[in-house]
Amino acid sequence: MTTEPTDGAQSGAEPETGAETITDGGTLTGGDMERSRERDRTGNAVINWMENLSEAAYAYLLLLPAFALLALIAFYPLLRTFVMSLRADQTRGIDPLGAFVGVENYVDILTGNARLARQFLDVGLTSSFPFVELGTQFFQQALFVTLAFAVISVVLETVIGFGQAYVLDQDFRGRRWVRVAIILPWAVPIVIQGMIFFLLFQPTVGFGSDLMQSLGIFSATPLANSRDAFIIILVADIWKSSAFMALLILAGLQSIDRSLYDVARVAGASPWQRFKMITLPLVMPALLVAMLFRTMDAMRVFGLIESTAGCTTVPSLTCLVVEAMFGGTRIFATAAAVAFATALVIGLIISIYVLLFRDTEGGMY
Amino acid sequence: MARVRLENVTKRYDDVTAVDDVSMEIEDGEFVTFVGPSGCGKSTTMEAVAGLTQPTEGRVYIGDDDVTNLAPKDRGVAMVFQNIALFPHMDVYENISFGLRLRKYDDEEVRRRVEQAADIVQLEGMLDRMPDEMSGGQRQRVAIARAIVRNPDVFLMDEPLANLDAKLRVHMRTELQRLHRELGTTIIYVTHDQAEAMTMSNRIAVLNDGRLQQIAPPLTCYNQPANLFVAGFIGSPSMNFIEGELVEDGLETRNFTVELDPTRLQSLSVGDAVTLGVRPEDVHLTRYADSLASATSPIDARTDVLEPMGDEVFIYLLLSEGAAGSMEEDPATSPNQLLMSVTPDTEIEAEQDVEVVLDRSKIHLFDSATGDALVHGLTDLPSGEPGTTRSEAD
Amino acid sequence: MARVRLENVTKRYDDVTAVDDVSMEIEDGEFVTFVGPSGCGKSTTMEAVAGLTQPTEGRVYIGDDDVTNLAPKDRGVAMVFQNIALFPHMDVYENISFGLRLRKYDDEEVRRRVEQAADIVQLEGMLDRMPDEMSGGQRQRVAIARAIVRNPDVFLMDEPLANLDAKLRVHMRTELQRLHRELGTTIIYVTHDQAEAMTMSNRIAVLNDGRLQQIAPPLTCYNQPANLFVAGFIGSPSMNFIEGELVEDGLETRNFTVELDPTRLQSLSVGDAVTLGVRPEDVHLTRYADSLASATSPIDARTDVLEPMGDEVFIYLLLSEGAAGSMEEDPATSPNQLLMSVTPDTEIEAEQDVEVVLDRSKIHLFDSATGDALVHGLTDLPSGEPGTTRSEAD
């Protein structure tokens, strides 16, 4: 990649004048250079072609590999999955899909009539305040669980991650080890993360359950109780994913030109003001990327739930997709529809980001 | 061949026209300096030559080729950036050798050249420093070295000496001139230092507000400025300008009249507004003015402030009409102030009444309406009746 | 109170001593300019005052307080940084108002002040530009405005005008002086522009290699430099230095002898090496030298190169002994070269034999060994026998 299209002008002509100093390299006449540059231009056709592309054409060229890969691995499968979501489920026979049914699967999902153990959304309208009622309890409706999880976890992780990044950004003895330590949870496979918290809150094994119970926060069987399990999963996720935030924010912090802090310090900014007026705006682009992807990840939480409390106790949107897809009863069309519904929900959330941060300096959307 | 030619180059940003229809031709091996007020488009023009900015309109030629759409690397230019732009992740050696290493010179050659360049900019022994461990002037010298280490067709130097002390600047000036002489490279140079512009350049290009005002050899710009702007810009301290009106037998200002034959100013006629320009060194105390071949009649004035500069002294004169001259206004444009410069041994004090004359051969007249120069030196425009000058005293 | 006092301040980096045992006291309301070659420690000293760098040794006082360990924000200083350092995420208005907003001024007040500052630096109408949409000079002006918009006890300005054109620079100069006068703020200023240093400062501090050489009013530095370094550094073009040896009746150089009574130079005696210094403007052509009160005996020379500067002309003289003078060496130190400056109307050409005299009252003598100044002006050191000068011609 880094092979340079050498400007043959100089390299070609230089050997003859090599013995001379630059300042008296007068034999290197303009004519020579011109000729050799011509040669160079023809010699590296591809690079010159690339170099002389317009900015837009060049951009498209650079995007080509990424989009080629994504098209094959992502866009094409998604298209097929989408088509799948428009057909009927078929639990028997070799063909997994039935007739074309249009948006029927989506309607079922949104009305709580899908063939799912936990519903995507199950609210009914009532005549009395607040005019809606939950068909099943809050923590057993995938949409609510997922939204609550995403909002709470992303907010807490952002705050904690920022704190961690701020600590890691300081100069102190042994800081490299602290850095590794703080980043390490991110390196733990989700299954193990789940196992740790599963065992911690398994009354016979860990002390987490007793501890929380004695504090009056948890019931006796936290892993079977939707609300308690939700909190456990939240804690587990914060433990692991704060490191993700910290890592990205740290990188953002590190990219800030230090002389700006000097200016601010002389101008009389307190540490907090420096943070608010310099650090935060300058780290914002990195922070936004981190939050954006954390939000999307949190909205798709699954493995952690599966390996701690189980999808029944804390059903997330992805739980529904996975259960439908791999649950044994072949309801691929429903699964596909839930997947697209999930994507739609995430898309809505993301568009809130896009709207909120549209004008942020460095915002790219 | 490294002639540089700009053809109607215009660069517009959203709301600013940075460069406005500039055309010029710089000969192979010429040393041209761009001067002009801050924000007038010097750097933008340079960037257009280097290929870092795409002109909105117009074309750029280097040698015989239209390079308007050519990548910077293929233009054979080296540039010293106004903002220095060292690579912060490379030490001085790597910074200087960057262009050479790109071209795969062998290590020996690279080292030799880098050391030589470092020598020229007096950075020996600092080759393994990182940019953030250097002083402002040292960084700037690295930037210069990075450019001169290569053998480009065209050097572009955007205020390369701004952060250097006077002595080093003189040294670098001679070095650059020597380089120019020896390599015959075309050099385009931006400076705010008049002395630099005057001594180094073959020609000076004066820009204002994106437009080219004059491109001419330094002394031509100094002695025959093309218009009011150039006259005021070149020379420090600036030329004195005095508004006046053409009358039958000369030019009448609020404070004095200069005799001349208005009919000789072809494009204008009596009653038109004309601006008289005279440089501080061309204002003389009458008592020292014997040697002048042709002087105006004496003008009464009062010294206001004296500014000793070491080798000369600036004197702000209030022409006798104006008693309430305020320091706030720029003395060069205020009609009843006049700046003169004298040698330090002149006997004069502040708040003293004096009589001064202007060297007629050094008086410039400009059309007040368009700003264009009308005539440089009044020796060809003899007054109707020499000697009978009148000094207005109201 | 904003007296600034440095007490034995030293700043060492890994391998460099940037500031070496500098002590000075700057009075409340004083305008002190730091000058010195690139890399001599000016910025570092400023940073020590601002609190951005911690001196390795020594203490810093502002007012009566020892602020060595105080955070920058509590020192009451405002600074213009050499590297400008605008906040890239803020527009001009936000950049300028940064310090004010920190202090929670009300919006009205902030706007008023910002507009006033923008006015001073002539940036009206650019308040909503982002830094990357501005020219180098414009950015620098934003940096100046950002500092002056506040009311600090001490202003630190590190080459604030380096990227401005001459005219704007003159304007800014007056503005800063006015500010200084009106606010009574202490100002520490770094510049490479001699004119700036000479005209603006109450005192000039000359630094070299991290050490303070002299701190004195500008004309004192110019006329009574403390040592060879100051003499050579202040004044442009630089003072001529000619090596010589004390003999019975004067100072003998390779080319000429200057009469004086060596016994009056208390610390030295006959046979000691002494350097004679004379500024270019104090070298006169014999034929124009009538007015000199006390001149040396004529010296034979030949003009080499003429450098017309517009308002003066520099002449490089080869003293008659040296026929093989090479341009490469710095004319100021080469013993058989002499630089003189004359008015442009002087009739002289290149390669012409001339006779010059030095103004005895302007001759400086320095101890060649230590570089310290011995005497400024030879009028107090009468020669044994006036008029009998001899010019060596071998």
Place this chain on the structure above:
Amino acid sequence: LARGRKPGTVVMTAASDIAGIMHSGGDKSSIQKALWEAGLDEDIRVEIQTVVSDSATRMQTAQSALEAGRSPPDIHMMDSGWTVPFILREQTVNLSDQFPNDVLEYVNNNYLGAILETARHPETGDLHALPLFPDLGFTLYRKDLIADAGYDTGGWGTDPPSWEEFSTAVRDARDQANLGYGYTTQANAYEGLSCCTFNEVMTSWGGAYYGGANNLFTAGERPITVDGERAIDAIRMMRSFIEGESENTLDGYPQISPSAIVQWTEQESLSPFSAGNAVSNRNWSYAIAETGTEEAFGEDLGVMTTPSAVSEQEAEYQGVGGTASALGGWNLAVSPFSERTEEALQVLEAFANEEVMLTIFELGGFLPPNLDLVAEASTDEVGPVARYGDVVQSASENAIPRPATDLWPEQSALIYQAVNSAYRGEQSPTSAMNDLATELKQSEAEVQTNDN
């Protein structure tokens, strides 16, 4: 990277437990040797593709291979709980068509009927998979402790006590011995609850999901009876076990189970028992092997099928009531995408050999599908299980296969959620079961519409 297989190699999926005994060095016996001795062509070698033991993951593995039409594996080892859906999706080879008659006959006549049901096509009755080993649910208890509390457990093995007697005995034994737990079982919201533990309890109460044993494999037009009185009583009893006297419990049943069982699966429920901290545990045959050794409880380990509350005669539906034992176990199915169907079928045939079954029993402790063989094995070779041959027999007679239709996975989830939440008291048993019944009916209806 080239993955050419040797001709004659047949790839079969299995977890590491089977993989470990498939081949052996030297003369030691192994399944492969037994297969050859049973007449398998010596050129055919069975290679194990080790898969994760977790049943759900294994189903996904099989599903992704079969949906993609990939082979190898040629033989899929399928949980008896999810063999039927694959059969219905036509992703298995019909063994009734392919097996020689004698083999077919041997299987039909000697294999445990309940597990054969999980390997047949529900509509045609054709055999589509060969049971490899069945597994049965047992109630383990500490004879010594219960005896200390003054109860006679003599006949419990083949004639389990009533739930009432059992629970009082467990309570007394627990209190006497001052143990932490009485009866531990699995009540987490997971497949094991619906297929097995609750199924056992409900059956012993004379309740049924689909109106009796006849309807287990015919999704679509069967009655839904989860909201029956018996099923609800069963839940109430479990709530008594968990909560003691409280809402929605049954009088006369003491508190004997920790509330944590609602988040427990097999391992968590076994640990306290094997650690000697519980009186009784409901588990699978592996638990007998683990806790019945001399180093563990040895002879003090009692094993039986579930206690019961309602006898078979009193039960409302056919085939329920009395003691019960949930049926697990694994089947072998030939992939229709295999390029070596012939060889794979031969391997399967060889598996239907008594020597092979015994070898597997002896080497791995896996019950032979022909349970008569259990009695023939010696304790020395197969460990403690042999000691409980009669109990195993009795269990096989009372085995209740899970209703593993194509809808079962979907319905199972509904069931275990409802049961678990009723256990935890989040919903009353009645409302939980009523809601469940509605949901199940809806699910059943889905088949009817889809199949048309």
Place this chain on the structure above:
Amino acid sequence: MPDRNDSTDPTNDTESNDTDGIGDGGGDPPRDPTLHRPDGGTTVLEDDRDAELDRGPLQQWAANSISHPERVYRAMFYVAAIFFLFTTLFPFYWLLMVALTPEGQLQDIVFTPNGFNPGAFVEVFQVIPFHVYMFNSFVIALGSTIVVLVIASLAGYAFGRLQFPGRTPLMLLVLVISFFPPAAFFIPLNDLFNTSFAFLRPITGDGTLYNTPFALVTPLSAIFMPLAIFILTTFYGQIPDGLEDAARVEGTTRLGALFRVIIPLSAPGVATAGVLTFIAVYNEFFFSFLMTDGQPENWAPILDGILAYQGQYQVLYNLMAAASILGVIPVAILVVIAQEKIVSGLTAGALKE
């Protein structure tokens, strides 16, 4: 090109002089003890240079904290650091305790293991060839990281530094991929990677990508690319134009400037994107499960190995814990290496503006 950052990271020398008390957090005497830290922190630890005064550290701290509020900031900093350390490390400690507890005795573990069985760390390799799984994961993660960084660098450059029509829609299109649960890709990809392509036959034998590292690297690269593209877009976009201009005048192509100037200057971002991608791929399960049959010889990743300790009814928690502790080690090493890049503030001194 010699890497200067190593030598400028003050942590290098801090390890060696652990002699003075807590009062001197930032002090490493030979260097500039001021604020121009090469990778410098922002604020807190800056005003701590008179620690060498001859007083007891505690007294000194107390005295100083009155006159210098920065002391209080630093105290808060240490509290925060220790808190973060504790909360992140405790679960690991607990995991270690689980690993050390012998099988079957997993009960009531608080701060000590229930029994002591370090043999688990050996057993891990005896039960299954865990090292092979680790190796597979490592290779796949490395491969994917390289692919992702290269392709995402190109895209990040285009998005971050070039203006072109359709930029925002295309970025959103990249983002859209991350809206979908991975399962949404399952069926089509399962088909795709099990389809036999004639042109692949010479490479993979049966013409499918199943069970080859390509089958893992390709989809995993695609799935984790959006994050990398966004990170790199952000960081590349922040590099001042002046530096790229300088590089191009010096003779690089646009692409050359990317690799020689922009990427090195975005080191924190690139390293972060790399670490995140590596870790994600290293621990990825869903797709690797799709693309291999779980056999170590068929490039099954580490998670397949860890799950192999799960039995039908029983889980060998101690081995799983031991295995995951071992499995984290390569990542920890990677983080140690990469953090030098993650923390290297490089723009200082670049530009005058």
